[in-house]
Amino acid sequence: MHFANLTLGWMLSLAQSRLGVGPLVHNKLGSDTSFPAPPTTILYTLPPLDYNYEALEPHFDAETMRIHHTKHHQTYITNLNAALQGNEFSSLDIDELMTRFNDLPADKKAVVRNQGGGHANHSFFWKNLTPNATALADGSPLKTGIEDTFSSFEVFQQAFEKAATSVFGSGWAWLILTDTGELRVVTTANQDSPLMGESVVGAGAAGFPIMGLDVWEHAYYLRYRNVRPDYIKAYWQVVNWEFASGRYMEARGSMVQPEAL
Amino acid sequence: MSTSMLRNSIALRTALRAATPTATRAAAFSTTPTRALATLPDLPYDYGALEPAISGHIMELHHSKHHQTYVTNYNAAQSKLQDALSSGDIATAIATQPAINFNGGGNLNHTLFWENLAPKNQGGGEPPSGPLAKSIESHYGTFEKMKEQFNAALAGIQGSGWAWLVQDNETGALGIRTYANQDPVVGKFHPLLGIDAWEHAYYLQYENRKAEYFKNIWGVVNWKAAEKRMK
Numbered sequence: 001m002h003f004a005n006l007t008l009g010w011m012l013s014l015a016q017s018r019l020g021v022g023p024l025v026h027n028k029l030g031s032d033t034s035f036p037a038p039p040t041t042i043l044y045t046l047p048p049l050d051y052n053y054e055a056l057e058p059h060f061d062a063e064t065m066r067i068h069h070t071k072h073h074q075t076y077i078t079n080l081n082a083a084l085q086g087n088e089f090s091s092l093d094i095d096e097l098m099t100r101f102n103d104l105p106a107d108k109k110a111v112v113r114n115q116g117g118g119h120a121n122h123s124f125f126w127k128n129l130t131p132n133a134t135a136l137a138d139g140s141p142l143k144t145g146i147e148d149t150f151s152s153f154e155v156f157q158q159a160f161e162k163a164a165t166s167v168f169g170s171g172w173a174w175l176i177l178t179d180t181g182e183l184r185v186v187t188t189a190n191q192d193s194p195l196m197g198e199s200v201v202g203a204g205a206a207g208f209p210i211m212g213l214d215v216w217e218h219a220y221y222l223r224y225r226n227v228r229p230d231y232i233k234a235y236w237q238v239v240n241w242e243f244a245s246g247r248y249m250e251a252r253g254s255m256v257q258p259e260a261l
Numbered sequence: 262m263s264t265s266m267l268r269n270s271i272a273l274r275t276a277l278r279a280a281t282p283t284a285t286r287a288a289a290f291s292t293t294p295t296r297a298l299a300t301l302p303d304l305p306y307d308y309g310a311l312e313p314a315i316s317g318h319i320m321e322l323h324h325s326k327h328h329q330t331y332v333t334n335y336n337a338a339q340s341k342l343q344d345a346l347s348s349g350d351i352a353t354a355i356a357t358q359p360a361i362n363f364n365g366g367g368n369l370n371h372t373l374f375w376e377n378l379a380p381k382n383q384g385g386g387e388p389p390s391g392p393l394a395k396s397i398e399s400h401y402g403t404f405e406k407m408k409e410q411f412n413a414a415l416a417g418i419q420g421s422g423w424a425w426l427v428q429d430n431e432t433g434a435l436g437i438r439t440y441a442n443q444d445p446v447v448g449k450f451h452p453l454l455g456i457d458a459w460e461h462a463y464y465l466q467y468e469n470r471k472a473e474y475f476k477n478i479w480g481v482v483n484w485k486a487a488e489k490r491m492k
Contacts, residue, residue, distance in 0.1 A: 071469040114419045168363045169442035169459075170420035190420035216420070217460035218469065226326045226461065 043081040043090045046074050047123050055131035059234040061223040069126070072218055076118030076191070083111040094120045098195035113200065117191030121172060121214070128211050130240035142210070142241070142248040146175075149183040157236070159185045160213075164232045170216040175244075176207035177251045183210070208251040211244040296343055299332045299365075301325075302372050310380035314477040316466045324375070327461055331367030331443070338364055366443035370423055370455060377454050379483035389484035393453070393491050400435045407437075408479060411456070414439050415475045418458045426454040428492060454487040 049069060054062035084090040089097060089104060089112075097112065098120050104112055136143045136153070143153065150156035156175075163185050164173035171189045178184055186205035188194060198206040213219075213235050220231035304324060309317030338360035345353035379385035388404055389397060401407035407426075414424040414437050422441045427450035429436065438450065439458075446452035456478060463474035 067468055075469070168359070169422070217464060221461060221464045225322055226330065 043084055044077045044094060044119055046070075046077055047126065049126050051129075051131045056129060056238050059237045060129070064219065064222045067222075068122075068214075068219060073119070073122040076115045076122065079111070080115040080119055083108065083115060094123060095195060098193050099197070101196040102199055113196070114191050117193045117196065120193050120195065121191055121212070124209055125212060125214055127243050128240055129238045130243070131238070133238050134241065136241040136245070140245055141252070142245045145183050145248065156185070161229070161232050163187050164213050164215050164235075165229055167215050172212050172214055174205075174212040175210045176205070177210055177248065178207040179255075181252065181255055208247070210247045210251070211239060211241075296336075296339060299335050299339075299368055301329050301332050302375065304375050306380050306383060310383075311378060311385070311481045314481045315378075315463075319461075319463065319465050322465075323371075323457075323462060328368070328371040331364045331371065334360065335364035335368050362445075363443050366445040369445045370443055370457070373452055374455050374457055377483050377486040378478075378481050379486075380481065383483070384485050385481040385483055386479065387484060389488055391488055393484070393488045396433075396435050396491070411437050412472075412475050415456060415458050416472065421459045423455050423457055423459075425450075425452050425456075426487065427451065428453055428490075430492075433492065451490070451492070453490045454482065454484070456482075 046069070049065075052062075053065040053069070056062075056065060081090075087105075087108065089100070089108070092100060094116065097116055101109070101112065136146075146153055146156045150159060160173060160175065164187070167173065167187050167189075169189065171187055171192070173185070173187050174194055176184050176186055176194045184204070184207065186194065186201075186207075188201050188205055192201050192205075194201055194205055194207045194209055196206075213232065215228060215232075220228060224231040224234075301324070304320075307317070308320040308324070311317075311320060338357050342354055342357045342361060345351075345357065388394070394404070397404055397407050401410065411424060411426065418424065418439050418441075420441065422439055422444075424437060424439045425446050427436050427438050427446055428434070430449060430451055435453075436450065438446070440446065446455075456475070458471070458475075463471060467474040
């Protein structure tokens with residue numbers, strides 16, 4: 001009985017930290033065990049990558065991937081957790097926290113914009129990359145959507161490259177789906193996410209990210225130095241179009257299709 | 262319409278000329294628009310001279326690539342602006358403003374930056390003296406307290422930007438202000454001393470450990486340059 005409680009308690013707190021929620025029934029189980037005192041509430045945690053740090057070589061170098069993930073992304077999470085300790089908003093999944101940005105108390109907005117945005121954007125980014133990139137399939141819904149919007153996939157790529165190159169300072173380039181069902185290439189500054197809505201990113205850039213590229217210097221400087229365009233070209237070799245297609249279907253699935261009207 | 266175009270054109274050209282420190286003065290009475298080309302200023306020290314605070318590799322990239330790109334793109338933007346002004350294309354003239362701000366600001370900021378750094382054997386790291394030292398004491402109590410506030414400002418920058426010790430043009434009061442991206446110190450304040458907080462300024466040497474860079478750079482700050490900028 002004692003052993004079962006120990007195991008259950010351990011599994012429960014592991015599940016809690018994976019889900020990014022605080023401890024629920026922390027030491028009620030197995031109260032006669034010698035668990036150490038509970039840590040400060042774990043809120044958001046660093047998601048593991050689906051691939052090794054060196055898996056995206058030679059396009060994205062291993063050192064950048066390692067520092068980007070374990071240092072930059074981790075720092076956003078650490079700072080976000082410190083800011084939202086004891087705040088009800090910390091129970092939200094990170095993407096939901098972004099969409100609920102306007103509901104945040106005024107004194108939390110700046111820190112959530114920077115640190116929460118950083119966590120959301122990077123969590124998305126790692127899934128948006130893959131060592132086993134395959135071309136976006138002809139005739140697939142996302143490819144068709146891109147071709148309908150931009151006249152060809154190549155025109156979309158040029159638009160995306162131009163946007164990514166033209167960010168002055170730090171920011172991101174995105175392909176988003178707006179809430180009127182339009183595919184659009186947009187940029188955001190610093191760690192702003194299109195999910196935060198138009199009061200933060202402006203009416204043009206608000207929407208659901210389909211794919212995106214970090215153009216902060218830390219994302220490319222070690223390998224590409226000042227030559228951001230080379231980094232942008234390399235990105236095409238590691239885009240996870242399956243993930244992007246899934247995002248597109250997910251977003252469209254929650255929308256009324258124009259044809260149905 | 263043509264009168265206001267001429268007025269705008271003169272005002273903008275005056276501002277542009279003032280903004281390029283190495284610009285040659287165009288013929289005052291010429292009726293054809295002339296351009297004062299910005300050029301990359303030379304460093305008063307070798308690329309490796311600021312080690313170990315800033316590596317020679319960073320200095321070389323920062324000067325010969327980043328700063329050079331701002332100069333090149335500023336010249337392209339002002340050319341576009343001049344053409345738009347000459348042809349009365351107001352929409353294009355306005356549309357070039359972000360590129361002028363970004364690249365012109367980048368040129369200005371980096372020019373000032375190289376001047377307010379120096380190797381130890383050229384006074385780098387020596388604390389200020391004279392009126393600037395007195396002003397720092399009266400505003401911040403001590404030189405160390407000013408540095409603490411300056412570093413706090415640097416640490417607080419989100420994304421890319423600069424922190425500057427500035428002087429109020431009206432009151433002469435000192436202040437520490439941060440500017441995003443390459444926004445220049447213009448208007449109400451003029452710059453005394455700037456530290457570049459863009460990642461390219463430190464990443465190859467310090468990676469994400471920017472606090473270390475902010476601490477070390479004080480060893481190569483050239484306060485004499487800041488003293489000269491006081492009004």
